[in-house]
Amino acid sequence: MAKIIVVTSGKGGVGKTTSSAAIGTGLALAGKKTVIVDFDIGLRNLDLIMGCERRVVYDFVNVINGEANLKQTLIKDKRVDNLFILPASQTRDKDALTKEGVERVLNELSAEFDFIICDSPAGIESGAMMALYFADEAVVVTNPEVSSVRDSDRILGMLSSKSRRAEQGLEGIKEHLLLTRYNPERVLKGEMLSVEDVKEILAIELVGVIPESQAVLNASNSGQPVILDEESDAGQAYLDTVKRLLGEAVPFRFLTVEKKGFIKRLFGG
Amino acid sequence: MSLLDYFRSTKKNTASTAKERLQIIVAHERKRRSGPDYLPQLERDILEVIRKYVDIPADQVAVSLEQRGDELSVLELNITFPDEKR
Ligand SMILES: Nc1ncnc2c1ncn2[C@@H]1O[C@H](COP(=O)(O)OP(=O)(O)OP(=O)(O)O)[C@@H](O)[C@H]1O
Ligand SMILES: [Mg+2]
Numbered sequence: 001m002a003k004i005i006v007v008t009s010g011k012g013g014v015g016k017t018t019s020s021a022a023i024g025t026g027l028a029l030a031g032k033k034t035v036i037v038d039f040d041i042g043l044r045n046l047d048l049i050m051g052c053e054r055r056v057v058y059d060f061v062n063v064i065n066g067e068a069n070l071k072q073t074l075i076k077d078k079r080v081d082n083l084f085i086l087p088a089s090q091t092r093d094k095d096a097l098t099k100e101g102v103e104r105v106l107n108e109l110s111a112e113f114d115f116i117i118c119d120s121p122a123g124i125e126s127g128a129m130m131a132l133y134f135a136d137e138a139v140v141v142t143n144p145e146v147s148s149v150r151d152s153d154r155i156l157g158m159l160s161s162k163s164r165r166a167e168q169g170l171e172g173i174k175e176h177l178l179l180t181r182y183n184p185e186r187v188l189k190g191e192m193l194s195v196e197d198v199k200e201i202l203a204i205e206l207v208g209v210i211p212e213s214q215a216v217l218n219a220s221n222s223g224q225p226v227i228l229d230e231e232s233d234a235g236q237a238y239l240d241t242v243k244r245l246l247g248e249a250v251p252f253r254f255l256t257v258e259k260k261g262f263i264k265r266l267f268g269g
Numbered sequence: 270m271s272l273l274d275y276f277r278s279t280k281k282n283t284a285s286t287a288k289e290r291l292q293i294i295v296a297h298e299r300k301r302r303s304g305p306d307y308l309p310q311l312e313r314d315i316l317e318v319i320r321k322y323v324d325i326p327a328d329q330v331a332v333s334l335e336q337r338g339d340e341l342s343v344l345e346l347n348i349t350f351p352d353e354k355r
Contacts, residue, residue: 145287146287146290146291149291149295150291150294150295150298153295153298153299154298157298157299157302161302187284189282190282190283190284190285191282191283191284192284193284193287193288193291194284197284197287197288200288200292201288201291201292201295202295
């Protein structure tokens with residue numbers, strides 16, 4: 001039985017796909033057989049971030065409609081063992097994903113894999129609801145910014161009322177806060193909400209803080225999930241995040257501004 | 270923190286404004302989520318009725334339904350009237 005983790009946010013463009021790619025790759029690196037499923041129907045993007053866009057033959061909707069089987073459709077990562085991608089369809093039909101269809105595919109994946117990572121589309125429409133419905137755990141991706149925090153809270157409401165676990169009266173979805181695009185310098189200046197602020201407002205467990213980083217753009221430019229850039233701050237922060245998801249207690253890094261020289265500190269800069 | 274930052278920080282920073290606003294709106298929305306679906310419409314209807322008599326802004330009416338034990342729910346209506354005569 002696989003553990004199903006949805007990566008969700010409500011607000012768009014906060015880093016769900018970046019995080020899905022990084023976390024999925026990190027879990028596979030840790031020896032867990034992992035599949036990342038792109039639920040963003042119509043706007044397929046995970047394939048680009050994972051660098052396998054030219055290897056897409058069939059997609060999620062083809063599998064649901066019985067036009068292809070999983071074996072034909074799953075794309076095996078060339079860098080990391082145990083890592084597979086299920087690409088989204090580019091159909092414009094928003095209702096291409098049915099609850100029954102999604103359930104059937106997830107069940108089939110569940111028999112094979114340790115982890116299923118669901119990369120949710122933005123919003124609170126059917127696509128996002130479908131991505132979170134079957135989840136056991138949720139990574140709520142949030143930027144330290146008012147509209148993102150508010151939308152994350154709305155998604156938390158959905159997780160606890162509109163999911164399979166909620167509807168069947170099972171134990172609730174385990175919620176994790178992933179703060180991304182964090183800029184300690186701006187926090188210090190009082191221009192950006194701090195980790196503590198966001199934690200206090202959303203009141204869920206913090207699983208990771210990913211700094212705003214040039215490495216993320218470099219990674220997406222070259223189709224390499226940023227977690228493979230082990231030298232980079234964002235890559236290391238995602239490695240820590242994966243360890244925490246696997247239950248390891250890891251101290252948080254990249255929360256404070258690197259120390260500058262005394263003179264520079266005194267006069268600002 | 271540098272000396273410059275110290276003097277800058279005497280004026281209220283925007284992050285703390287953001288935090289206060291979020292705390293209020295998130296608490297409000299959570300309460301609404303946990304209440305029955307008709308609550309927002311009830312709130313709008315009440316606002317309309319009051320506006321027939323007094324011109325008050327929307328954020329001055331607060332309706333909440335609180336569960337007190339198994340048997341009892343209390344509908345709380347909080348309306349702040351403008352102090353100056355119009
Ligand atoms: N830590 C980071 N530092 C810098 N840029 C980042 C970071 N995380 C994400 N980004 C950038 O933010 C943009 C949006 O990221 P991404 O596509 O992962 O978001 P998303 O939540 O999946 O968006 P959508 O809602 O459209 O699916 C991208 O350009 C990405 O490079
Ligand atoms: Mg995305």
